Amino acid sequence: MKIYKATDYRDMSRKAANIISAQIIMKPDCVLGLATGSTPIGTYEQLVDWYKKGDLDFSGVTTVNLDEYKGLTKDNDQSYYYFMHSNLFDHVNILPENTHLPDGTEPDSAKECARYESLIQSLGGVDLQLLGLGHNGHIGFNEPGAAFEKETHCVDLQESTIEANKRFFNSADEVPRQAYTMGIKTIMQAKKILVVVNGEGKADIVRDAFFGPVTPSVPASILQMHNDVTLVADAAALSKMPKLK
Numbered sequence: 001m002k003i004y005k006a007t008d009y010r011d012m013s014r015k016a017a018n019i020i021s022a023q024i025i026m027k028p029d030c031v032l033g034l035a036t037g038s039t040p041i042g043t044y045e046q047l048v049d050w051y052k053k054g055d056l057d058f059s060g061v062t063t064v065n066l067d068e069y070k071g072l073t074k075d076n077d078q079s080y081y082y083f084m085h086s087n088l089f090d091h092v093n094i095l096p097e098n099t100h101l102p103d104g105t106e107p108d109s110a111k112e113c114a115r116y117e118s119l120i121q122s123l124g125g126v127d128l129q130l131l132g133l134g135h136n137g138h139i140g141f142n143e144p145g146a147a148f149e150k151e152t153h154c155v156d157l158q159e160s161t162i163e164a165n166k167r168f169f170n171s172a173d174e175v176p177r178q179a180y181t182m183g184i185k186t187i188m189q190a191k192k193i194l195v196v197v198n199g200e201g202k203a204d205i206v207r208d209a210f211f212g213p214v215t216p217s218v219p220a221s222i223l224q225m226h227n228d229v230t231l232v233a234d235a236a237a238l239s240k241m242p243k244l245k
């Protein structure tokens with residue numbers, strides 16, 4: 001695993017955007033796995049900025065997002081569909097038909113998860129997967145205890161995740177209880193993985209996920225077994241990292 005220490009959120013975002021840009025430049029028809037949450041917003045802002053300056057071309061890029069709340073319509077401003085359009089897709093020259101998320105409006109979980117998983121496989125897999133890290137170590141919406149061998153599936157969100165995400169809704173009652181998410185197995189099949197983390201509040205989970213034992217109780221710990229993971233984190237998130245010899 002490569003670890004890049006950023007001075008702050010802006011520096012983390014620029015470093016992560018540089019890695020994504022390099023992927024697009026080296027393989028203009030790449031498949032990017034994308035993430036939501038507050039952490040990657042600055043990364044997307046930086047990519048949009050470079051696109052506007054003429055330095056990046058998304059016309060050949062295909063994207064697959066990690067997850068989506070079950071039950072939210074696309075025009076709901078808390079859906080990940082809405083998030084991706086407002087933070088990235090609407091501002092760059094990516095073709096709408098090349099952007100993919102699980103369909104939160106499909107009530108049949110088995111049908112939607114099978115469709116999404118086979119779509120990812122039909123694209124030939126993900127070249128670079130961007131990940132944020134939940135406070136409890138979740139990646140996508142793979143909550144602690146999730147089996148490592150799962151593909152795209154429907155999850156019941158944990159209380160702590162509902163609590164953490166309620167800041168985006170009017171109240172905790174409005175946070176959906178379920179989500180569709182790529183499974184750990186799907187995520188681990190990506191050729192390269194880029195994890196972005198910032199803030200002191202994530203320091204414990206960064207230590208546990210990347211320097212602790214590999215265990216389903218910390219889903220992100222499985223990333224230690226992937227052969228091409230890059231962690232870009234700010235100094236605060238790395239503050240509890242053990243001293244390396």
Ligand SMILES: N[C@@H]1[C@@H](O)[C@H](O)[C@@H](COP(=O)(O)O)O[C@@H]1O
Nearest residue numbers: 036037038039132133134140141
């Ligand atoms: N499903 C998303 C995750 O993909 C994300 O990594 C996590 C952390 O979010 P934040 O970056 O806001 O801390 O939140 C959500 O639960």
